[in-house]
Amino acid sequence: MTTMPPSALQPILAPPLLLEGIRHAFFTRQGGASSGIYASLNGGQGSHDDPEMVAINRERMAGFMGVSSDLLLSCWQIHSADVVTVTTPWTRDQRPKADGMVTDRPGLCLAIATADCGPVLFADEQAQVIGACHSGWKGAFTGILEATLDSMESLGAKRANIHAVLGPTISARAYEVGPEFYARFIDDNPASAVFFTPSGKTGHQMFDLPALIGHKLQQARIGSFTNLDRCTYGEPELFYSYRRTTHANEPDYGRLMATIALR
Numbered sequence: 001m002t003t004m005p006p007s008a009l010q011p012i013l014a015p016p017l018l019l020e021g022i023r024h025a026f027f028t029r030q031g032g033a034s035s036g037i038y039a040s041l042n043g044g045q046g047s048h049d050d051p052e053m054v055a056i057n058r059e060r061m062a063g064f065m066g067v068s069s070d071l072l073l074s075c076w077q078i079h080s081a082d083v084v085t086v087t088t089p090w091t092r093d094q095r096p097k098a099d100g101m102v103t104d105r106p107g108l109c110l111a112i113a114t115a116d117c118g119p120v121l122f123a124d125e126q127a128q129v130i131g132a133c134h135s136g137w138k139g140a141f142t143g144i145l146e147a148t149l150d151s152m153e154s155l156g157a158k159r160a161n162i163h164a165v166l167g168p169t170i171s172a173r174a175y176e177v178g179p180e181f182y183a184r185f186i187d188d189n190p191a192s193a194v195f196f197t198p199s200g201k202t203g204h205q206m207f208d209l210p211a212l213i214g215h216k217l218q219q220a221r222i223g224s225f226t227n228l229d230r231c232t233y234g235e236p237e238l239f240y241s242y243r244r245t246t247h248a249n250e251p252d253y254g255r256l257m258a259t260i261a262l263r
Contacts, residue, residue, distance in 0.1 A: 009041070009064055010238070014165040016226050017260070019125040021106075023065055024260040026119065026167035026228065028238040032057040037250050042240070044113050044255025045074060045092055058111075058257075065261050067109045072259065074111045075101060077134045081143040083151045086110065100133035100148040104155045109261035115240040116170040116232050118213050119258035122148060124157035130260045135213055141185070145216045162222040167230070167258045170243060172197065172208035174233035179203045232256070 011025035032041030033056040038049040041057050055069070062072040071089050075098045083100035086108050090096070101110045102122075110132040112119045117136035124130075133139070133148045149159060176199045185192040195212045196205040210227050217225045232239040245253040 009060060011064065012167065012228060012230070014121075014167075014226060014228060016163040016224055017121060017123055017165055019123055019163070021128055021263050022123050022125065022130060022260065023263055024121055024123070025061070025064060025258070026121075027061055027064075027257045027259070028168075029240055029254060029256065030238065031060065033060075034254065037245070037252060038254040041257075042254030043074075043111070043257035044115075046076075046113070047255060048252045049254065061111075061257055061259060062109065065109050065259050066263065067107060067261060071107060072109045072111050073101070074113055075099065077113060079134075079136055079138040081139060081147045083133070083144070083147045085151055085155065099135070099139050099144050100131065100151065102129065102131040102148060102151040102155060103262070104129045106262040109259050112258045113255040114167075114169070114232075114258065115242045115245075115253050115255050118169040118209060119167040119256070120145065120148070120164055120213065120217075121167070121258055121260045122152060122162055122164045123260065124152065124161045125163075126161050127155070127157045128262055129155045129157040130262060132258060132260055137181075137207070137209055137212075140209065140212050140216060141188070145213065146220060149220055149222065159220060159222050163224045164217050164222055164226070166210055166213055166225070166227045168228065168232050168235075168239050168256060169210050169213075169230075170233050170241065171210065171229075171231035172206045174231060174243065175207045175209060176201065176204050177207045181205075181207070
């Protein structure tokens with residue numbers, strides 16, 4: 001496979017995660033080998049992109065993270081609240097069905113794939129425990145954020161020492177939802193109304209997923225929460241977006257990767 005110098009990649013780094021012994025990246029779509037609607041750094045093993053191009057892209061990301069490509073580990077994401085504790089690498093065919101990962105093992109790189117949902121990276125520098133989760137509305141609603149924190153605690157992390165960063169996610173400006181969606185949240189907790197504002201369409205609302213994620217993590221009393229405040233829908237040159245693809249009637253979409261590893 002070909003390689004590319006790290007300068008060709010354009011990952012976003014978050015200052016709260018620039019910690020001793022920890023490496024991370026929120027990769028953009030820049031610096032990859034894919035073409036067409038997948039241009040260019042598509043890391044999605046579940047997309048219909050050429051598998052060889054996806055493998056090259058993942059190898060480039062692994063190189064930036066300082067690991068071999070077989071240690072860049074992704075789950076089969078199912079919009080659940082399920083979390084796995086990663087102790088050994090797995091192959092693509094062995095990947096578990098889950099939406100969160102935690103580890104205390106150096107050299108294993110946790111990789112979350114998104115294209116509008118929220119990629120959240122977690123780190124406890126003192127305990128040297130890291131986590132990552134894929135938090136769309138369903139995961140946030142059913143508890144993926146809290147489950148990831150619980151799993152980190154089982155490895156020795158302390159909530160007061162955990163820093164969490166939300167990477168590029170669809171913003172409320174681009175996330176219109178229907179009455180059934182709104183009712184699901186209000187029926188569960190009327191206070192959820194704070195995450196919605198009326199749209200220009202009767203009965204529809206604009207949903208603030210980043211605000212919901214931030215609220216849940218702040219309620220969990222972690223050390224710090226940071227929202228990078230980058231909208232996947234609104235920056236097509238940098239980010240893939242499932243919703244933007246749907247509006248454009250395109251047949252598929254690439255996946256962004258958010259990664260974290262203990263050195």
